[in-house]
Amino acid sequence: MPREFLNQPKVVGVKQSRRAIREGRAVRVLLAADADPAITAPLAALCGEQNIPADSSFTMEELGRAAGIQVGAAAVAVLR
Numbered sequence: 001m002p003r004e005f006l007n008q009p010k011v012v013g014v015k016q017s018r019r020a021i022r023e024g025r026a027v028r029v030l031l032a033a034d035a036d037p038a039i040t041a042p043l044a045a046l047c048g049e050q051n052i053p054a055d056s057s058f059t060m061e062e063l064g065r066a067a068g069i070q071v072g073a074a075a076v077a078v079l080r
Contacts, residue, residue, distance in 0.1 A: 035074035
């Protein structure tokens, strides 16, 4: 589980992550390996365009816990 991200500023969810990437606030994006690729693939492509590392080695449950929420998360963006 990505425990090292628990105390870092972050946004949770695909929309908020996309916004953070476009605004230049995201330094790393965590994508759930078990999320629908139709949802995560465009975000991964945007990360590639913006040279932001995207890690997809976690599950939705793990990302939700790391983000401090009670449900799974498809994406979490770690902020500057």
